[in-house]
Structures are given as C-alpha cells and as structure tokens.
Amino acid sequence: MSAISVTHLGKSFGAVRAVDDLSFTVERGTLTAFLGPNGAGKTTTLRMILGLVTPTDGTAVIGGTAYRDLERPVSTVGAVLEATAFHPGLSARTHLEALRIAAGLEAGRVAHVLEQVDLTGAADRRTKGFSLGMRQRLALASAMLGDPEILILDEPANGLDPAGMRWLRGFLQACVHRGRTVLVSTHVLAEIGQIADQAIIIGGGRLAWQGPLTSRTDLEELYLEVTR
Amino acid sequence: MNRLIRAELLKVRASRVTWILAALAPVMCVAWAALMVILPGVEGAPPGRRAESVYSMAQQAYVFALLLGVLGMAGENRHRTITWQFLVTPRRERVVGAKLVVHGIVGLLIGALSALVTLGAGLLMLGAAGQQVWSPRAPAILLGSMLAVTLYGTFGVALGALIRNQVAAVAVALMWFMYADYVLISFLPVLGRWLPTGAARALSGMPLQGAELLPVWAGGLLFAGYVAVLVLAARALTLRRDVT
Numbered sequence: 001m002s003a004i005s006v007t008h009l010g011k012s013f014g015a016v017r018a019v020d021d022l023s024f025t026v027e028r029g030t031l032t033a034f035l036g037p038n039g040a041g042k043t044t045t046l047r048m049i050l051g052l053v054t055p056t057d058g059t060a061v062i063g064g065t066a067y068r069d070l071e072r073p074v075s076t077v078g079a080v081l082e083a084t085a086f087h088p089g090l091s092a093r094t095h096l097e098a099l100r101i102a103a104g105l106e107a108g109r110v111a112h113v114l115e116q117v118d119l120t121g122a123a124d125r126r127t128k129g130f131s132l133g134m135r136q137r138l139a140l141a142s143a144m145l146g147d148p149e150i151l152i153l154d155e156p157a158n159g160l161d162p163a164g165m166r167w168l169r170g171f172l173q174a175c176v177h178r179g180r181t182v183l184v185s186t187h188v189l190a191e192i193g194q195i196a197d198q199a200i201i202i203g204g205g206r207l208a209w210q211g212p213l214t215s216r217t218d219l220e221e222l223y224l225e226v227t228r
Numbered sequence: 229m230n231r232l233i234r235a236e237l238l239k240v241r242a243s244r245v246t247w248i249l250a251a252l253a254p255v256m257c258v259a260w261a262a263l264m265v266i267l268p269g270v271e272g273a274p275p276g277r278r279a280e281s282v283y284s285m286a287q288q289a290y291v292f293a294l295l296l297g298v299l300g301m302a303g304e305n306r307h308r309t310i311t312w313q314f315l316v317t318p319r320r321e322r323v324v325g326a327k328l329v330v331h332g333i334v335g336l337l338i339g340a341l342s343a344l345v346t347l348g349a350g351l352l353m354l355g356a357a358g359q360q361v362w363s364p365r366a367p368a369i370l371l372g373s374m375l376a377v378t379l380y381g382t383f384g385v386a387l388g389a390l391i392r393n394q395v396a397a398v399a400v401a402l403m404w405f406m407y408a409d410y411v412l413i414s415f416l417p418v419l420g421r422w423l424p425t426g427a428a429r430a431l432s433g434m435p436l437q438g439a440e441l442l443p444v445w446a447g448g449l450l451f452a453g454y455v456a457v458l459v460l461a462a463r464a465l466t467l468r469r470d471v472t
Contacts, residue, residue, distance in 0.1 A: 044472070051318050052311060053470040068318040079315055085308040087239070094242040102235035102316045142312060 001064050003028045003150050003181040004049060010057035011044050011205075018044045020205040022058070026183050028149075031176045033196040033213070034185040037227055041205040042185045043081075046154050050079050062150065074103045078143030079152045084135055088128035092119055092138050095127065100145055113141040118167070132159025140171070151175060153184040157191065169195055193219035203227040232317060232326035240300065240330055249296055253289035253338045253377075254345035260285035261346050265353045276363030282350040283366050284434035286373035289342035290380040291405065293335035297384020298401050301327050302394035311471055320467050324459065327385045335381025339374035346370070369433035372444060376432040379451045383424070386458035392466055413439055427451040 004026040011019040019041040026032045036042050047053040049060040051067035062070065062077055070076050086095055096110045114120045117137040122130070127138065136156055143151060151172075160168060165188070173195050175182055186192050192199075193213065201209040201223060208226040213219065240246050264282045301324070304310040313323050347370060354361040363369075384401060391397040409425035413436065420426045420439025429436045430447025441447060 047470070047472065050315060052314055053472060054468070070318070073318055074316055081311050081315075082308050085311055087243070087303070087307045087309055089243050089245065090239065091242070094238065098235040098239050099312060099316055101238060102232050102313075104231045 002026060003030075004060070004062055004152075004183060005064075006045065006049065006058070006060045008058035009045065009048060009055055009060055011041070011048060011053065012056045018205050019048070019055075022202065022205065022207055024200050024207060024210050026181060026200075028181050029176065029179050030197040031172060031182045031184070031195055033192040033199040033219075034183055034202075035187075035189070035192075035199055035223055036185075036202040036208070040202045040227075042202065043154055044205075045202070046079075046152055046183075046185065047081065049152060050077070050081070052081075072103075072146070074099075074105075074146035074148065076146075076148055077150045077152060078146060078148035079154075080136070080139040080143045080156050081154050082139070084132075086127040086130070086135065086138065089126060091124050091126055092130070092141075093123040095138070096141060096145060099142055103146055105146055109145050109147070113144045116144055117141045117171075133161060133164045136160060136164070136168075148180075150181045151183070153182065155185055155187070157186050157188045165191060189219045189223055193217070201226050229322060229326060232322055233329050236300075236326050236330040237333070240296075240334055245299065246296060246334065249292040250334075250338050250341070253292040254342045256292070257285050257288045257342045257346045258349040260288045261350050262353060265350075265357050265359065275360045276365070278359055279350065279354055279361055279363045280365050280369055280433065281435070282354060283346060283363075283369045284373060284432055285350075286339070286343040286346040286370055287376050287428065287432035287434050289338050289373075289377045290428065291402075293331070293338050293377045293381035294384040294401050294405065295398065296334055296338075297327075297331040297381045297386075298388040298397045299384075299394065300331055301385045301388030302392060302397040303388075305392045306394035314471060321463060324385065324389045324462065324467065327389075328382045328455075328459070331381035331385045332378050333381075335378040336374060338381075339377030342377065343370040343374050346373075365433065368444070372448075373432040373434070375448060376428045376451070379431070379448070379455065380428065382455050383451070383458070386455045386462065389462035390458050390466055392469075413437070421447075422450070424451055424454045427454065 002025040006022055006024050009019055009022045034042055048055045100110050114123050117140050119137055172182055196213050198212045261282045269278055304313055314320055317323050351361050387401055388397045409423045413420040417438040420436050421442050426436055426439055426441055427447045427450040430441040431444055
C-alpha cells in the first residue's frame, strides 16, 4: 500500500477553489518533491493530508487510514508546517518535552532529536531569540520525535543559509536511506532535483505533472513548462 | 488524556506569565480587602459582616485565573502552536479537555494562595482597625472563593476555545466580568443571580449589589453550566474549523 494516497481531493475556501480534483500517490521509501507556484494549493493539500483542513471533496489517507484515525499519529507521520510556530516564552526543550509527553513517547527522544538537528547547545534558550534557520531545525526535531516512517515537510528550506541547505539535503537523504518516505514542498528546484525520486507538480490546485526524476531531468525546465 | 494533562502542566509551569499573574492575584485580593476594612460600614449591620466582606475579596483573584485560561487556550492559536497540538492529538476535544483540567488546577492553586493571603492580611488589618476579625461564615466564604477562582480558570479555557483570536477573547473576558454583567444588573436587577458573575458571587459569598443570589451549591452548578455551554458551543462552531 502506498504511504500517501490522495484521491480526487478538493477544497474550496468560499468562492476560491484552492485544490481541485487532485490525485497522486507517494510510494514507501521514496523522496517526493511537491512543487508548484505560490498559491497553487500545496500547503492546503499537505494540511488536508494531516487532518488540519477538512477536504470539500475526495480523500487523503496515510497507509490507507485518515490522519485523524491513526492510532499513533506522530509515530506514523512527522510534519513540519510552520517554521515560526513556537511559543516564544518556552525553550526548545520544553516545547519538545511537552509534545513528547502528549504523544506518550519515551523520555530519551527529546535529547535524541535535538542532537539530530544540531540544536543541543541552544535547547534551553527561549525560542523567541531563534533565527529562522534554528526554527526550521526545531520544527524538524518536532517532526522526528515519534521516529516516524513518513515525513511531510512544507518548505523546510525557507530561511536556511547555504550550510543549512546542505545540512537539510543530507538529512533528507539519510531519512530515505533508512527507508523513510519523504514528501517535501519547496521552491528550491536545484536542491531538490539532486535528491528527489519523483516530483508532483501542481498549478491552480490541479495536478500539472507527476513522474519519476532521473539525473537527466531538467527539473526547472520541466516545472516552468508544466506550470505555464 | 492523562498524558495531555501532564504536557499542559509542563507548559503552564514553564511559562513566566503563569508565575507573574499568580503572584499578582493575592496582591489584588489584599488591596480589595484593605478597602473593605476602611470603607464606612452599614448602620446596624451584624458585627461579623465586615469580616465577611473582607474575606470574600479572596474571589478577586478570579481575573488572573480567567486570563490564564484564555491565554492558555487562545494563545495556541495566536502562536500557531495549535498545529502541533492537533498533529499530536487529532481528536481536538481532548486538547480542550486537558486544558480545562489544567486551568482548573491552576485556578485552584491561585484561589488557595489568594484565600490564605487574604485571610492572613484580613486578620491583621481587621485587628489593627479594632474590628471584629472573625465570622462563623468566614471558612465557607474562603472555600467558596477558591472554588469560584477554580471555575473561572475553566471558563477562560472555554472562552478561548470558542473565540480563537486571543486579543478578542481577552477583551470579551474582561468586558464580560468587569462591565457587561454589571450593566445588565443595573438595568435588570432580577437577572443578577442568573448571570455568571452572580453565580460566582453566590459560590464565594461576595454580595452583588441589588441582586438576591442563589444558594451556594446552585451558584456553583450554574457557573459550571456556563462553562459547559461555552465548551459545547466551541465544539459545534470553532473547534472543527480548518487550521490554516
């Protein structure tokens, strides 16, 4: 069974059709790039997969189950949606610890994920003073807490400097090497083109292109062609 | 549910705002109690009446419990941390349930601290003013105040769940309990006992001008009923909304 299946998914916000009859699948153990212009419906689609936004039509399931019905959601899917979504008065460690307790995960996980994203040194600082890159890494750490099989990341490259970008690339590759499934939305085509197995490109809420990527694919060319 | 409650307790403890508001609560109560000591008494009032009004000021801690409840719930939207909450706990009612419990606990602790401090300060100030320092009703008043403050904490959570905008939720909470209820009472005194303020006052034994209050138990139940109605309204209206 596919890791993620989206079937005839649609969402209207009032008169605006944000996502329209969108269908695609993400296979296990692959890294899938989820691409499209701003306002194409990427974030809305990802939020529907994660049960945060209720679809107007169609379904989005994870291993056949809707996110809201997953028995252990954070151990199945890890998600990074909003890089700035932290309580400014709490430290990174407290933020993670509260999530860990709420999810019923073992005590060692917080230190482990902090180490994974190189944030151990800043763990006890309030997130108020965090740079965008640090927030992205803390968000990734939150997503990794449950040691999930699937990662869904919405523009995790935002605000990363070149070193951070390289780190993220290595991080995602390592995830896939260990058999994880990654669905990542991004605008950084050159980066994602190097590591993605397949791409899903949407425009105006509809599927524009889906297919495998090879070393000979010119992703930028393809993207500009299908989203024109 | 247990896990969620422990997670919420951790966040409440780690937040500075909790400690600041919790420390301000007894200060506010003592200030009100002092006012009750020096205000001229009513001619022919029974001798313990002044002590009763002094100790009932322990209920003035309510605004801090109320604010913490609102901030605890609506703050998740403000800081957009609600996304994490619902990712970990897709059954959204459970998140609200845990917050109700935790802010009830926070309210109880603030209420207990405030009652103790008000009692101590009241004894000293009444004694210094040469007034009767005790009334047989004093224990019931202090206990009722604690319970009222507890319920205000849960009221804040319920209001914050229904009104997702934190600034709006805080404004509504303050307007409601500082003005709206009193304005309504000034027009329609018979309504007083049925309003949340009247219900809380019945519980804490603090009189409400111009209004005859319900019995203590009925006041407590009525206030809890208001909380329940707000929670149900949030469930029906805002809790299921898209988190974008």
